[in-house]
Amino acid sequence: MRLLPYAAVVVLLCASATIAQTPDLAQRQAEAAAALAERQEEETVLAEGEGRSEVFGYCTACHNTALIRRSAFTRERWDELMDWMAEKHGMNPLEGEFRDTIVDYLARHYGPLTRGPRGGNPFLN
Amino acid sequence: MAHQNPSERSVQELYRDDPERADALVWGRRGALQGAALAAMGAALGGSIPFARNMPSGLVPAALAQGANQPQFLQMEGKAPLILQGERPLNAETPEHLLDDPVTPADKFFIRNNGSVPDTVADARAWKIRIDGEVNTPLELTIAELEQRFEIVTRKLQMECGGNGRSGFSPQAAGNQWGNGAISNAEWTGVRLHDVLRAAGVKDGAKFTGQHGADSHLSAQGPAISRGMRIEKAMDEDTLICFRMNGAAIPQMHGAPARLVVPGWPGSLSQKWFTRLEVLNKPHTGRGMGGTSYRIPVRPIVPGSRNNGADFVDMESMPVRSVLSSHAHGTRLPAGTRSLDIRGHAWAGDLSVRDVHVSTDFGQSWQAMQVAAPPNRHAWQRWQGRIALPSDGYYEIWYRATDSNGRMQPHVAANWNPQGYGANPISRVAILIG
Incomplete structure (x- = not known):
């Protein structure tokens, strides 16, 4: 009890x-x-290619590479995101050759996975 | 990226590397899976495909629809192994099969951060929240004072990331590539924002709010995020200033010691580490407002096109969605299994869910499930039912909810937008019998 x-x-x-x-x-x-x-991340976590050091150095000042590695954008969308980060997230604006280096690298190595069986959207071509 | 002859690769490799091309090759022009292609597909999936005749071309089988990178999982004390979306900012998604509890426990609550997780505070009850702007009497109240002064309410409330389902968009939209797991339904305790605003005296011209929290931006410049809503939603009886979750202190990851909870609307309105709410006579302009952030097109735009979002509108009530929680994607069941009891949850922002239907033959026929009433408004709803499986082999369970206005989850993500809000396509879980 x-x-x-x-x-x-x-x-x-x-x-x-x-x-x-x-x-x-x-x-x-x-x-x-x-x-x-x-x-700490190693630069080699990103795809090898021209511009990798610049991308790694500049982008990981704010965020880690997961945001890059998960992405699959056209050059135009990557370029647009550079403006968006500058306008909305206080990134120092990217201009000139340096911007090209970064955007070219991203578009080359983190571009769209596929254009699809019918060649992508007809209104974008 | 290598241009190999597809016959040199297995179907599985082909799907892993380039799913859409694999789909086109396997299905061919006529969209029928036959002969060697059918056998190869079955081999890749580990079984025969009972409903192969009905498999639509252009849809990658669910078992193969994962990217080349396997997901990584969060390892953190007090948290289940959530799918890691990124470390900085820290974001992690709850796998659907871990969303089986009617009330989401703290360890299975998804993590969404825009900035850094602040340090803990020593005295939670002394944490202050300020109400100012278009009010007659600005207030600054501690949690202890809020508890003392206003009625304390406890509600089960769904809270969902505004970008939940984003990975459904094609082409890819910017942001965390959430599946359906950025959703929670915890039991929240706090006071109604409505009561606090009444005490402050909202002026006639009040139209919007602006929320503020203690987390800082990853650049260490300014706040991580500061969003606002129409005053009507602030006055909803389910919009709460909370200081307890599931009967305990709010976990650090989820906004301790005080969090605004704005159920049914994008989770970013449910400010974590909540410190201040401004009442405004015009839309808020904080970080995360305007442009394409938490905004969706009124006039549909071409997927993948450039748009500054100037004529988009703020996303408000979230669209109808469902999860299947009884069986994990990739579950293998014994040979001879001919029926299966399945269940999950469904919700629809400010609305409720009228129906959930399930298909095991790639959408050719649909079966109604039982859907329980929500325990309170803004809580998710349990659905369950039994499905028949006519033979051994590979199946996909497709599940689709319909809201109280009759709107269903669509077959593919609709209304594409650059930052990827509002994707709620029908989900699919792959199972293998035998």
């Missing part, structure tokens, strides 16, 4: 222990997120 109150106490203790751990877990998650963000 005495077990029930004990069980209740144990449950309460467990519950409060869970709550007490929450700030620690929060701290560890914040640190884990920071560690992920700071994880």
Whole structure:
């Protein structure tokens, strides 16, 4: 008969222990997120080619290469994104030859995966 | 990129490297899968294809529709192995089969960041939230004061990234290539924004809001994101200033210690690490407003074309969508399995879901599932049912929800836009019997 109150106490203790751990877990998650963000990448994670060093150096000042590697855009879309990052995300505007180097590299190595079985959209040609 | 003779590669390799070309080659002009091509496809998939006659040309079999890069998974204490979309900013998607809980637990809640995750705060109850702008009495209240002064409510609320489903767009749209897993349905506790705004006294000219949080942009210049909504949505009884999730403190990844929750609208409105809400007499101009950000075309544009979004409109209520949570994509079942009980969830922004239909013959016939009522408005709904499988072999379960206005998930992502919002095509899970 005495077990029930004990069980209740144990449950309460467990519950409060869970709550007490929450700030620690929060701290560890914040640190884990920071560690992920700071994880060093090698330039070679990007496709080899002219302009890779420039792309790696310039782009990873803000974000890691996952954003590049997952992308598959035409040269025009890449070029448009350079303006978008400058206008919306405080990137130093890219101009002239340096811009060409970056955009050419991205379009060459991270271009559209395919034009599709019918050669892409007829209204874009 | 090498121009090899396709016959030198297996069907699987061909699909992995160049799915659309593989599809065209395998299906041929007449769109019928026959003879050697059918056998090769079956071999690549690991079984026969019972409904091969109905497989439409141009649709890559779901089992092969993954890119050459296998997904990477998040490893973080307190989080399930979510699909890692990127480390900086940190973004991770919940695989559909981990969305089976009626209330999404913290470990299975997707992660979406625009900037850096802030440090934790020592005293959560002293965290301050400011309400100002077009109000009679600007307020600055701690969480403790909010709890004391206003009615505390608890609701199950769906929260979904505005870009959920983006990977459905062709050509590719810019941003995280989400499948359907940037969705959650946690139980949130907080106070109604409506009650707080009433206490501040909203002026007659108030039309919009502007939200602010403590996370900084990755460039360390300014805030990560600051979005706003029409005042009507701010006054909705389900728009809450929350300080608890699933009965516990809000996890750090999800906006501790206070988060705005704006259910059914793009998740970016649900400001994490919430510090301030401005009431405005014109649309907000924060980072993430205007142009093509969280905005969709009114007049459909050519997919892949350039557009500055000047005549787009802000995305508001999210479109109808469903997940299948009982079986993972790629599930293998014992030979002789002839029926399967399946289930998942469906939701539709501010609306509710009327129907969910399932097809196992590539869309030729559809079967109605049972759909439960939501436990409260803005909560997702459980769907379930039993499907028949006439033989061993490869199947795709296609599932499609219909909202309370009768709009269905389309066969392909509609209304293409540069940053990829609103893609909600029918989803497909591949299973193999035997």
